[in-house]
Amino acid sequence: MDKLIPRPYFLNNLIRFREADVIKVVTGVRRSGKSTLFELYIEYLKSEGVDESRIIHVNLEDIGMEHLHGYKALHDFLISKLHSGKMTYIFIDEVGRCAEFEKAVDSIYIRKNTDVYITGSNADLLSGELATLLSGRYIEIKMLPFSFAEFYEANKNEDKNAAFMDYLNIGSFPVVVTRLGSDMELADQYLEGIYNTIIIKDVASRKGIGDVGLLKNIVKYLCGNIGSPISTANITGYINSTGRKITQKTVDKYVKALEDSFLFYSVDRYDIKGKNLLKTLGKYYIVDTGLRNHLLSSSNSDVGHQIENIVFLELVRRGYRVNVGKAGDKEIDFVATKQNAREYYQVSISALDESVSERELAPLRKVGDNYPKYLLTLDFITSDYDGIKQINLIDWLLE
Numbered sequence: 001m002d003k004l005i006p007r008p009y010f011l012n013n014l015i016r017f018r019e020a021d022v023i024k025v026v027t028g029v030r031r032s033g034k035s036t037l038f039e040l041y042i043e044y045l046k047s048e049g050v051d052e053s054r055i056i057h058v059n060l061e062d063i064g065m066e067h068l069h070g071y072k073a074l075h076d077f078l079i080s081k082l083h084s085g086k087m088t089y090i091f092i093d094e095v096g097r098c099a100e101f102e103k104a105v106d107s108i109y110i111r112k113n114t115d116v117y118i119t120g121s122n123a124d125l126l127s128g129e130l131a132t133l134l135s136g137r138y139i140e141i142k143m144l145p146f147s148f149a150e151f152y153e154a155n156k157n158e159d160k161n162a163a164f165m166d167y168l169n170i171g172s173f174p175v176v177v178t179r180l181g182s183d184m185e186l187a188d189q190y191l192e193g194i195y196n197t198i199i200i201k202d203v204a205s206r207k208g209i210g211d212v213g214l215l216k217n218i219v220k221y222l223c224g225n226i227g228s229p230i231s232t233a234n235i236t237g238y239i240n241s242t243g244r245k246i247t248q249k250t251v252d253k254y255v256k257a258l259e260d261s262f263l264f265y266s267v268d269r270y271d272i273k274g275k276n277l278l279k280t281l282g283k284y285y286i287v288d289t290g291l292r293n294h295l296l297s298s299s300n301s302d303v304g305h306q307i308e309n310i311v312f313l314e315l316v317r318r319g320y321r322v323n324v325g326k327a328g329d330k331e332i333d334f335v336a337t338k339q340n341a342r343e344y345y346q347v348s349i350s351a352l353d354e355s356v357s358e359r360e361l362a363p364l365r366k367v368g369d370n371y372p373k374y375l376l377t378l379d380f381i382t383s384d385y386d387g388i389k390q391i392n393l394i395d396w397l398l399e
Contacts, residue, residue, distance in 0.1 A: 004040055005146070005154050005178065007033060009317060013141050014041045014117070019087060023109055023134060024117040027125060028143030029262035029287045030202065031194050033174045034119040035059060037143065038091045041117075045089060054083045059093035069097055075104035082114065092118045096125055106133045119143075122202050123260040144317050145172035145288055148310070148397040154178050164394050168306050171290015191294040202261040209257060214244065218254050222264055222284050223292045227305040229269075229281035229324075263287055267312065270323035270335050272367055283324055285312045307393060308333060308347045311376060314397060315345070330363035342371040351377045351390060364388050 010026075014037070017024055026034050042055055056078060058065060068074045074092075082088045090108060095101045095118040109116050120126075126140060151167045152160060154177050170181050173194065180187040199219070204212050221235055232255055236248045258264045267283045270276075286292045289306045315322050315336045325332030325344060334345040344364055351357040364373045365388070375390040383390040 004036060004043070005150055005174065007037055007040060007150065009147075010037050010141060010143060011040050011044065015044065017139060019115050020139075021137070023105065023138040024141065025126065025138050026117065026119040026141045026143050027123065027262070028119075028121065029145070030121045030198055031173050031175060032143050032145045032262075032287075034121075034143050035093050036174060038093065038117065038119070042089075042091070050089065054086055055089045055091070056081045057091040057093075060097035061094045069099060071098055071100040071102075071104040074098050074101065075107055078104070078108050082111070085113070087113045087115055090114060090116045092116075094119060094121065096120045096122060102133055109134070109137070121198075121261065122206060123262070124206065142316070144313055146174055146177055147172070147314060147317055148394070149399075151177055152398065155181075160394055160398070164397075168289055168303065168310075169293060171288040171293070173288055173290065176290060187290075188294060191291050195291060195295070198261050198263055203257045203263075207253070207257040207260075209254065214239070214246065215254055215258075217242075217244075218251065219258065219263070220295055222255075222258070223286060223295050226285055226292065227283055227308045229283060231281055265312070265316070267322055267324055269326050271326045272332070272335065273327070277323070285309045287313070304349050307349065307376075307378070310397070311345060311347050311393070325363070325367075327363050327366040330366050332363045332367070342369075344371060344373040346375045347393070348375065348377050350379050351375060352379055361385055361388060 014024060026037060028034055038057060042057065045055060046052065058068065058074075058077075060068060068077055078090060092105070095105065098104065105116065105118060108114055146154070148164060148167050151172060152163050155163050155166070158166070166181065170176055170184070170187055171191070173191070176187045176190055180190055199212060199215060203209060204215060209215055217239060218235060221238055232248055232251045235255070236246060236251045239246050239251070255264075259266055263286065265285050265287070267285065268277045269280070269282055286309060289309055292306070292309070312322060312334065315334060320336035320338045320343075323335045323337075325335040332344050333347045336343045336345060344367060346360045346364060348356065348360050351360055360375055364375070367373065373388045374396075375388060376393040376396055377390060378393055379390070380392060381390065382392065
């Protein structure tokens with residue numbers, strides 16, 4: 001077995017909810033490491049003295065498990081494996097492959113001495129019967145591919161600055177990082193495979209979308225406009241300008257399907273003074289910059305938008321709710337909120353040029369509150385501008 005790279009944030013979340021009376025639901029894009037997270041957690045349980053006979057791990061993407069794709073078969077199989085009188089830990093990967101899985105999951109969950117963990121690669125997992133049956137009885141852990149800290153853990157023989165450029169280029173999918181990173185041709189083939197699987201299985205098939213070509217055009221448009229204010233009306237106009245005739249309602253459906261597959265994340269704008277969300281011109285970010293580079297020519301894969309994308313994902317990974325900020329006529333890249341705390345972030349390749357520095361600092365200076373404000377750059381300096389802290393982006397990612 002390959003060396004497992006620690007995923008402390010996600011692993012600690014599972015440990016924190018161990019044996020809690022809730023189903024642990026791990027969601028995230030395909031190949032982001034959900035199954036490996038289960039392997040890490042199972043190793044932890046064994047280190048805590050849990051006997052292997054009390055651990056049931058079923059991966060429904062395994063062709064050998066096709067006989068469990070009906071809820072009754074899955075239910076009966078799990079029942080037969082329960083450990084009488086002691087806690088049994090049940091792990092089901094890609095539970096959505098089982099028709100009406102929620103019936104089996106609910107029935108197992110309500111039995112004594114069961115601790116249930118499931119994964120899925122589509123937001124539909126929590127939008128149907130499972131959510132209805134288990135309202136208030138599950139917690140969702142949102143999985144992402146490797147952070148830069150995890151990437152660097154896998155490549156510690158490399159200078160951190162060189163490692164960061166590799167992270168920008170090849171991205172963060174675990175298999176690419178741990179096995180294929182040195183072979184760009186293989187990595188490219190693997191990313192193409194992930195992309196096609198997501199598009200065909202998690203988007204087109206699941207959502208009943210027949211026009212895969214149009215879907216891929218929308219993906220490329222979103223990739224080319226990462227970090228730019230756009231709306232589905234913009235996308236509709238672009239598609240129509242290429243000679244295709246399509247309605248905004250159809251584009252809405254396709255974009256929502258891409259979000260549900262965790263391929264893209266939409267970020268609403270937030271009026272800081274008015275303290276309300278704005279419904280126009282949000283932004284979109286992709287789950288992995290390596291995948292974006294694969295889909296676009298290198299000339300379009302600009303570093304500025306890539307590092308903004310990476311900061312967004314890192315804030316989500318750290319548990320923040322993220323919005324784009326509007327401060328008067330200025331824009332703040334990210335307003336990050338967690339519980340009652342808030343932080344503001346501007347992201348720039350460099351702020352050594354005084355005009356650039358002033359441009360990036362101006363929106364932060366317009367914010368009237370005393371919450372922390374940061375300017376993240378690739379400059380090798382740390383500065384303080386009347387309470388606004390400039391920090392090296394790579395150091396921030398490795399915190």
